[in-house]
Amino acid sequence: MKDLQISLLVIGAVVVAAVWGFNLWQERQLRRRTEKAFAREHRDVLLEGSGGKSMERVEPSMNGDSQPAVVADPKSLVQQAVPQARPPAVASTIDPVIDFVVEVSLPEPAMGDELYDHLSGLLAAYGKGVMVAGFNEVGGEWLDASAGGSFMRLRYALQISDRSGCIPLDALVAFRDAVVTWADVHGGQYEHPETKGVHANAAQLDEFCADVDIAIGINVVAGEGAAISGLRVAELAEKCALMLDSKGRFFAAGGQGAVTYTLENHEPMPFVTNQLHELQTSGITFLLDVPRVADALTAFDAMLATARIFGAELNGLLVDDNRNALSDAALAAIRKQLEGILVKMQAGRIEAGGARALRLFG
Numbered sequence: 001m002k003d004l005q006i007s008l009l010v011i012g013a014v015v016v017a018a019v020w021g022f023n024l025w026q027e028r029q030l031r032r033r034t035e036k037a038f039a040r041e042h043r044d045v046l047l048e049g050s051g052g053k054s055m056e057r058v059e060p061s062m063n064g065d066s067q068p069a070v071v072a073d074p075k076s077l078v079q080q081a082v083p084q085a086r087p088p089a090v091a092s093t094i095d096p097v098i099d100f101v102v103e104v105s106l107p108e109p110a111m112g113d114e115l116y117d118h119l120s121g122l123l124a125a126y127g128k129g130v131m132v133a134g135f136n137e138v139g140g141e142w143l144d145a146s147a148g149g150s151f152m153r154l155r156y157a158l159q160i161s162d163r164s165g166c167i168p169l170d171a172l173v174a175f176r177d178a179v180v181t182w183a184d185v186h187g188g189q190y191e192h193p194e195t196k197g198v199h200a201n202a203a204q205l206d207e208f209c210a211d212v213d214i215a216i217g218i219n220v221v222a223g224e225g226a227a228i229s230g231l232r233v234a235e236l237a238e239k240c241a242l243m244l245d246s247k248g249r250f251f252a253a254g255g256q257g258a259v260t261y262t263l264e265n266h267e268p269m270p271f272v273t274n275q276l277h278e279l280q281t282s283g284i285t286f287l288l289d290v291p292r293v294a295d296a297l298t299a300f301d302a303m304l305a306t307a308r309i310f311g312a313e314l315n316g317l318l319v320d321d322n323r324n325a326l327s328d329a330a331l332a333a334i335r336k337q338l339e340g341i342l343v344k345m346q347a348g349r350i351e352a353g354g355a356r357a358l359r360l361f362g
Contacts, residue, residue, distance in 0.1 A: 091133040091142035095356060097349065098205065099131070099157040100172055100198045102179040106152045106188040112145025115182045119156065122178055126171045129159040129359070160202035161209060162360055169199045209360055212345050214290045216300060216334065218307045218326065219266060220316040221283035228314050230271060230279025236313055237263065240306050248272055252302065258353070260299040261288045263306075284310065290341060291361040294353025300338055304331060 094101060116132040123130055133142040134151030145151060158175045160167045172195045183190045222228045234244075242250040242263060248270020250263040265271060266283035286307045293299045311318050318326045342352055350357050 090131045090144035090146065093355060093359065094131055094133055094142075094155055094157045095359075096193075098159055098161060098356060098360060100160050100167070100175065100193070100195075101155055101157045102176060102190055102192040104154045104156070104179065104183045104188050104190045106154070106183070106186050108186070109150035109152050110154075110186050110188075111148060112151055112154050113148050115154075115156065115179065116146045118182075119158075119175065119178055122174060123158060123171060126167060127164055128162065128167050128171070130175075131157045131159075133157075159359065160198060161206045162362060163209075163213065166202035166206035167199070169195065172199055172202075205360075208348055209291075209350070212291060212341050212348075212350075213361060214338075214341060216288040216290060216303075216338065217321060218286045218304065219283050219319050219321065219323075220286075220307055220311045220314060221266070221319055221323070222281075222314070222316055226315070227280040227282060228284060228316065230265075230276040230281065232314065233263075233281075233284060233310075234271065234273075234276050236310055240309060242306075244271060244273070252299075252306070254294065254299065258294065259289075260293055261286055261303040261306075263287075283316070289361070290338065291345065291350075291352050291357045294351075296342055296352050297335070297338060300335060 112132045112134045116130065119130045119132075132145045133155045134145035134149055135141075135153035136143050137152070142155070143149065145154060156175075156179045158167065158172070160172070176192055176195055179192075180190055220228075233250075237244070237250045240252075242252055244250055248264070250271065252260045252262075254260040263284060263286050265279075265281050266285050267281045269275075269279060269281070271279070286303050288296065288300055288303050290296050307318055310316065320326060324330075345352050345357070350360060
């Protein structure tokens with residue numbers, strides 16, 4: 001074999017390997033973005049439900065005779081928005097089920113934010129939320145004391161678990177000692193649960209949360225050799241009342257502006273208004289973060305209906321993250337599993353979309 005032929009074969013092999021590697025890299029991007037969003041490994045019931053087996057292919061269909069929207073200017077068809085839901089006030093959010101609470105009673109009023117700032121710095125490395133509430137003697141209510149105000153009764157709270165895991169025992173001890181030392185300096189008294197017991201509860205809570213921390217993803221992928229236009233995605237998003245957030249994802253808003261599900265590019269490039277004309281992608285992904293969504297069953301049904309509209313309008317296929325086609329039977333099984341997760345969360349006093357769940361799965 002001549003040197004030229006050998007060189008051409010080597011070059012061809014390198015090109016094929018490069019293309020294969022690039023495609024593999026693209027497929028991994030969504031999973032990496034999801035894992036980054038959810039620090040703890042986030043289960044996807046579509047992956048678990050399929051059991052790795054191919055499912056019967058069902059062509060997506062759209063109910064009704066609605067026609068695709070036609071909008072010339074991409075700036076006019078996307079609404080730049082952010083979710084409007086606001087968390088409850090700090091005083092009402094402190095929760096002995098998910099917080100280690102040290103209550104301090106003082107002989108004279110003291111500024112609540114003095115110790116709060118110190119605690120926030122002390123616990124910053126652990127990534128857990130610190131809160132302080134002060135009791136208003138006049139109004140008879142607990143108020144947020146992190147921004148100032150003098151109080152004779154204060155509650156300092158440290159969240160014991162979240163998606164990054166449970167709080168270490170040494171962090172609980174450091175938090176307790178800092179509050180106790182401060183109370184002693186001010187001649188106060190204090191009450192708190194035993195730290196080892198709190199840490200044991202934190203570990204149990206973390207295990208429970210890990211078991212119900214699931215995401216449901218539905219991908220709409222283009223046919224072989226085809227691509228999906230970013231402009232077309234934006235047109236359909238407007239038609240389906242989805243809004244665009246600052247991260248380049250479309251989202252559906254529920255009660256009080258809370259996010260019910262999101263729509264993002266399957267590839268690394270986010271949806272940016274002034275780049276929609278040029279954007280071409282192999283697929284898009286609808287994602288439901290189950291623990292954070294109130295009435296998740298209704299949200300799942302709405303997300304699936306929207307994904308089917310996109311699939312029909314874009315000539316795409318509905319698949320899971322293993323690129324298995326999603327049959328009606330498979331989707332029904334996923335919905336049934338979702339029902340079980342929601343029942344388990346309610347039984348564990350962590351209702352999906354509730355204040356407690358929003359903090360634990362923040």
